[in-house]
Amino acid sequence: MMNPNAGFGTKAIHAGNVKDQQYGALTTPIYQTSTFVFDTCEQGGRRFAGEEGGHIYTRLGNPTTDVLERKVAALECGEACVATASGMGAISSALWTIAGAGKHIVADATLYGCTFALLNHGMTRYGVEVDFIDTSDLGAVKAALKENTCCVYLETPANPNLKITDIAAVAEIVHAYNPEIKVVCDNTFASPALQNPLKLGADVVVHSATKYLNGHGDVIAGFVVGDAAFCTQVRMFGLKDMTGAVMDPFCSFLILRGLKTMELRMARHCESAEKIAAYLDAHDKVETVYYPGLANHPGHDIAARQMSGFGGMVSFEVKGGRAAGAKLLNSMKMIAVAVSLGDAETLIEHPASMTHSTYSEEELAASGIGAGLIRLSVGLENVEDIIADLEQGLAQL
Numbered sequence: 001m002m003n004p005n006a007g008f009g010t011k012a013i014h015a016g017n018v019k020d021q022q023y024g025a026l027t028t029p030i031y032q033t034s035t036f037v038f039d040t041c042e043q044g045g046r047r048f049a050g051e052e053g054g055h056i057y058t059r060l061g062n063p064t065t066d067v068l069e070r071k072v073a074a075l076e077c078g079e080a081c082v083a084t085a086s087g088m089g090a091i092s093s094a095l096w097t098i099a100g101a102g103k104h105i106v107a108d109a110t111l112y113g114c115t116f117a118l119l120n121h122g123m124t125r126y127g128v129e130v131d132f133i134d135t136s137d138l139g140a141v142k143a144a145l146k147e148n149t150c151c152v153y154l155e156t157p158a159n160p161n162l163k164i165t166d167i168a169a170v171a172e173i174v175h176a177y178n179p180e181i182k183v184v185c186d187n188t189f190a191s192p193a194l195q196n197p198l199k200l201g202a203d204v205v206v207h208s209a210t211k212y213l214n215g216h217g218d219v220i221a222g223f224v225v226g227d228a229a230f231c232t233q234v235r236m237f238g239l240k241d242m243t244g245a246v247m248d249p250f251c252s253f254l255i256l257r258g259l260k261t262m263e264l265r266m267a268r269h270c271e272s273a274e275k276i277a278a279y280l281d282a283h284d285k286v287e288t289v290y291y292p293g294l295a296n297h298p299g300h301d302i303a304a305r306q307m308s309g310f311g312g313m314v315s316f317e318v319k320g321g322r323a324a325g326a327k328l329l330n331s332m333k334m335i336a337v338a339v340s341l342g343d344a345e346t347l348i349e350h351p352a353s354m355t356h357s358t359y360s361e362e363e364l365a366a367s368g369i370g371a372g373l374i375r376l377s378v379g380l381e382n383v384e385d386i387i388a389d390l391e392q393g394l395a396q397l
């Protein structure tokens, strides 16, 4: 039994593991199987009826994925976790479990582009009402709640402008209005190594595990974390029936492998990002830097309270706007021009034309996503080399 007070690094390595009784394998074996054989017809019936444990079919659960789910639940301080085939699989499985026709969702206006599209263009087609607000404005949160509100959805730090929302304050307002409303927080940018929304009062955490949780840029994956009853609903309805977005056992294995070094990786991401944010902030070709670790960031004090580090994402605008930003991206020598984040490689992208191209120009402006905003995912290279690449690029502007 794992010590519940063990540190993050220890939990990332040991929590949820099962001793391999057959061969004594140190690492979790990959059970690359779609189905599981029943001893008898009656046993199959009992498993389907939930009267007996044991596996049935990998869409409902798999031994490799079970270990990963227990581990991520422990890292997020949740009772249970459901692994999914992508971050969008996690978000849609969770939201289709919570919402339906006639229900109302309050969402922050600054979201990952496809989450915005799911809410704004997708769920509204099926009778779900969605209002977009600024959840960092607590008055706006209070004013947005209605009798049919079932969910308040937010990201903090938000993709792509790193806006910070006070999770505890939002949860308090929402639950005082109606304790049944689920506060759902996308914790992808912070990762559980830096922030645990459930401990701050959120009900559900969703992740794109494609990012820091895996950390190596070689899988697409997601998680939903929450209480056991909710996660059972997600598994048996949102995931099994609505989305079918099931994690593959080989993917589970790769994330188990990536998690072993997560604490070390996150410390390096944060340390380098802090240096890069300070470097950009002092650069005369840079207009604005968005990094919660900078004292001039409007959410700095809240971030310092609810996060144990400021993360590895830095966004900024250069003087000369969108055209100058494009020139900077095109001049990178080591840094890759690519979407995604949380990888060993430093990645740079232009949200308005890439990750957030699901927003119209007006929606981008209303959400505080500048047309020239550049998003940098600070990787694990030596920070001097990342800065040198930015320096030679900025020198060309």
Ligand SMILES: Cc1ncc(COP(=O)(O)O)c(C=O)c1O
Pocket (backbone or CB within 6 Å): 086, 087, 088, 089, 112, 114, 115, 155, 159, 186, 188, 189, 207, 208, 209, 210, 220, 221, 222, 340
């Ligand atoms: C904050 C955030 N949430 C969710 C997603 C979606 O995750 P995936 O690409 O794994 O489906 C992303 C992807 O970039 C993201 O940045």
